[in-house]
Amino acid sequence: MTDTKRPIYLDYAATCPVDPRVLEAMLPYFSDRYGNAASRTHVFGWQAEEAVEAARREIATSLNADPKEITFTSGATESNNLAIKGVVEYLAETGKKHIVTAVTEHKAVLDTCKHLERHGCEVTYLPVAVDGRITPEQVAAALRPDTAIVSLMFANNETGVLHPITEIGAACRAAGVLFHTDAVQAFGKIPVDVEAMNIDLASLSAHKLYGPKGVGALYIRRRKPRVRIAPQIHGGGHERGTRSGTLNVPGIVGFGYAAKLAREELASESARVFELREHLRRRLVTEIPHAIVNGSLEHRLPGTLNISFAYVEGESLLMGLKDIAVSSGSACTSASLEPSYVLRAMGLDDELAHSSLRITIGRFTTREELDFVADLIGREVARLRDMSPLWEMVQEGIDLRTIEWTPH
Amino acid sequence: MAYSNKVIDHYEHPRNVGSLDKGDASVGTGIVGAPACGDVMKLQIKVENGVITDAKFKTYGCGSAIASSSLVTEWVKGMSVDQAMQIKNSQIAEELSLPPVKIHCSVLAEDAIKAAIRDFQQKQGAPGSEGESKH
Numbered sequence: 001m002t003d004t005k006r007p008i009y010l011d012y013a014a015t016c017p018v019d020p021r022v023l024e025a026m027l028p029y030f031s032d033r034y035g036n037a038a039s040r041t042h043v044f045g046w047q048a049e050e051a052v053e054a055a056r057r058e059i060a061t062s063l064n065a066d067p068k069e070i071t072f073t074s075g076a077t078e079s080n081n082l083a084i085k086g087v088v089e090y091l092a093e094t095g096k097k098h099i100v101t102a103v104t105e106h107k108a109v110l111d112t113c114k115h116l117e118r119h120g121c122e123v124t125y126l127p128v129a130v131d132g133r134i135t136p137e138q139v140a141a142a143l144r145p146d147t148a149i150v151s152l153m154f155a156n157n158e159t160g161v162l163h164p165i166t167e168i169g170a171a172c173r174a175a176g177v178l179f180h181t182d183a184v185q186a187f188g189k190i191p192v193d194v195e196a197m198n199i200d201l202a203s204l205s206a207h208k209l210y211g212p213k214g215v216g217a218l219y220i221r222r223r224k225p226r227v228r229i230a231p232q233i234h235g236g237g238h239e240r241g242t243r244s245g246t247l248n249v250p251g252i253v254g255f256g257y258a259a260k261l262a263r264e265e266l267a268s269e270s271a272r273v274f275e276l277r278e279h280l281r282r283r284l285v286t287e288i289p290h291a292i293v294n295g296s297l298e299h300r301l302p303g304t305l306n307i308s309f310a311y312v313e314g315e316s317l318l319m320g321l322k323d324i325a326v327s328s329g330s331a332c333t334s335a336s337l338e339p340s341y342v343l344r345a346m347g348l349d350d351e352l353a354h355s356s357l358r359i360t361i362g363r364f365t366t367r368e369e370l371d372f373v374a375d376l377i378g379r380e381v382a383r384l385r386d387m388s389p390l391w392e393m394v395q396e397g398i399d400l401r402t403i404e405w406t407p408h
Numbered sequence: 409m410a411y412s413n414k415v416i417d418h419y420e421h422p423r424n425v426g427s428l429d430k431g432d433a434s435v436g437t438g439i440v441g442a443p444a445c446g447d448v449m450k451l452q453i454k455v456e457n458g459v460i461t462d463a464k465f466k467t468y469g470c471g472s473a474i475a476s477s478s479l480v481t482e483w484v485k486g487m488s489v490d491q492a493m494q495i496k497n498s499q500i501a502e503e504l505s506l507p508p509v510k511i512h513c514s515v516l517a518e519d520a521i522k523a524a525i526r527d528f529q530q531k532q533g534a535p536g537s538e539g540e541s542k543h
Contacts, residue, residue: 313446315470319411319419339446351443351468387425387474389450389466390443405442406519 007325008369012208012362013157013185013304014327018254019210019363025257026212029250037247038238048249055256062263063202064193065219071242072252075216076184077108079203080151082218082243083180084112086229087149087201088121096148102126102134103345104158106182109151126152130347131296132161140171149178154186154202158342158358159295160304162186169198178227184208184216188262189270189301194219200227206251210363211258215251218243269363274302276370277361281305283374288381294343294356303361306343308352309377311391312384317357320380324373327358351390351400411471412505418475423482426464428452436528440519447473447513451520453484453492455528460484460492465520472510476500476517489525 009017018026029051037052039045053067060067073079084099101113103125113123124142126134139150150172155162165181172179180201183192187202188209194202202219206212220242221227235244262269285291290310309317314328339353348356357377361370385391390400411419427450428435434455441448447469454462463481467474479500484492500506500514 311468313469313473315446316419316474319416319471349443350446354443354446387422387466388468389439389448390468392427392450392466400443405444405448406440407442407445 007323008373009325010359010361010365010369010373011325011327012365013160013358013360015207015213016210016362017364018207018212019258019261021261022211022254022258026250026254029253033249035249037249038236048247051253052247052249055252055259058256058260058263059204059217062187062192062259063219064195066222068240069194069219069222071218071220071239072247072255073216073218073243074214074245074248075207076106076182076203076205077216079205079216079218080106080108080180080182081112082229082232083201083203083220084109084149084151085116085232086242087178087180087227088116089230089232090228091148096146097121098144098147099123100126100139100142100147100150100152100177102128102152102163104128104132104156104342105151105153106157106184109153109182113151121148128345131299132156132159132294132342132346133296133299134163134168136164136167136171139168140175143172143175143177147175147177149180149201151180151182154181154183154192155190155301155304156295156342157185158340159306159346160185160301160360161295162190162299162301164299165199166197169200172200173198176225178225185301185304188259188266189273189303191266194221200225201229206255206258209258209262212251212254215248215255217255270302273361273363273365276365276367277303277305279367280359280361280370280374281307283371284377287374287378291381292352294348294352295346303365305359305361306356307359308343308348308356309381310352310355311388311394312355312381314355314357316384317355317377317380320384321357321376323376327360328356414479414504415471415475415506418478418504419471422465422474422478424464424478424485425466427466428454428462428464433531434528436524436526436531438520438523438525438527440523441469441473441516443468446470447516449473449477449516449520451477451480451517451524453521453524453528455489458488460487460489469513469516470510472504472506472513473516475504476506476513477520479503480517480521484521489528492521493525495521 033047035044035048037048056067178200183202184205200221205216294306343353430437439450450466452464465477467477497514497518
């Protein structure tokens with residue numbers, strides 16, 4: 001990095017830089033090969049279509065799927081909407097109007113479910129354990145004869161916690177219920193195999209694996225069972241009628257190449273990222289008292305760390321960490337003042353939920369950067385605790401839960 | 409979120425961080441807010457002959473909450489108790505250029521100084537308790 005004034009980027013779960021190799025693969029499709037993939041009458045269209053199909057094959061290979069099972073979208077929010085609304089709408093005539101999901105899902109799933117509730121669906125929101133996980137037994141117990149779809153994320157965006165996807169998929173398969181997973185955070189970082197894991201629909205996004213923003217995909221199983229969905233965007237009948245709209249050819253080319261790189265480098269890269277995260281985690285929890293990792297450590301993405309520093313408020317900590325780019329679990333920066341609903345659902349005390357940082361490590365993170373980060377966090381947490389009345393009370397041996405606070 | 413320069417200055421160089429002896433009869437202590445809401449302020453004043461001669465704070469909260477309490481400790485020093493009672497949250501918000509979502513931080517700082525004054529006045533109203541800890 002030549003630009004020393006820029007913060008160190010540790011927010012790879014939010015988005016990633018486009019890998020220079022991916023950018024290079026995309027560039028010709030902006031200028032030289034600018035054809036519309038739906039143009040059947042000339043070489044411009046054929047080139048574009050060929051590039052789109054090559055990308056489709058790369059993504060399918062990464063999932064152990066067939067290329068025909070990949071539908072390109074504008075991103076994972078659209079994929080989640082298409083999967084859930086598409087299945088529910090298609091099955092509406094069968095009377096299946098029940099959806100199973102979890103309280104810790106991304107808003108793209110939760111708000112889609114809320115929308116469907118207003119249109120006559122019933123939704124079961126499964127609670128999570130303190131480690132952030134759902135059990136296959138919970139899912140099985142929630143299934144009903146009228147359940148249309150189960151939608152549970154592969155890896156949580158805030159904590160990196162992994163659900164037992166294979167077993168959940170098996171429970172759904174046994175009951176004949178479709179299983180959708182929002183695999184955005186997992187795809188390209190850990191193996192996602194739709195056959196071995198009994199997945200019927202999976203949402204993917206390019207920009208979480210060093211591809212461009214604005215392009216994603218939905219995996220829709222074609223065999224055993226054949227999943228049918230009602231399209232949600234109508235028009236020219238692109239993507240076999242599943243999703244109309246001119247294809248984003250450069251974006252799709254980038255997505256395909258990013259998926260290929262992620263697949264080829266997955267084993268070595270996930271080991272490297274895991275080692276880096278563990279280095280940072282060990283330093284933070286040993287050097288800072290009352291530093292608590294949120295969610296299961298065992299069942300977790302290699303690069304994600306969600307950690308609370310008790311008695312320090314998250315937004316003030318972020319303000320002191322202006323040399324690093326991380327995300328706060330608390331939404332204080334918005335008008336709502338609500339701590340993270342994901343951490344709350346895991347049963348975290350409010351002050352811990354208000355004190356959390358999400359640090360996500362990626363392809364361009366170095367150990368030197370993380371040593372700088374550990375030093376900086378240690379200094380800032382100590383400085384803010386010296387300023388914290390809660391820390392002072394705890395040092396005096398006062399149990400904060402015995403105090404009558406004045407909520408405002 | 410963009411913070412005003414004054415908020416950043418108070419956050420990076422907070423004035424009057426610390427604690428006074430809460431058992432001292434000339435010291436008033438106000439603790440307002442709640443951990444659940446993401447901010448707790450402790451503000452203390454020392455009053456001699458009706459004049460605030462010292463003020464300290466500790467705040468758990470966002471940068472604007474820290475800045476609001478730091479600013480108030482600066483302001484009240486040298487004020488009479490009655491003058492301090494007149495401090496309005498709008499003055500704090502204006503001085504720090506707080507955006508609308510952070511107005512509650514200035515409200516909390518006003519509440520904190522009022523709570524500290526009430527605590528001091530209660531101690532004065534009960535002369536027998538002078539020198540004894542109320543906690």
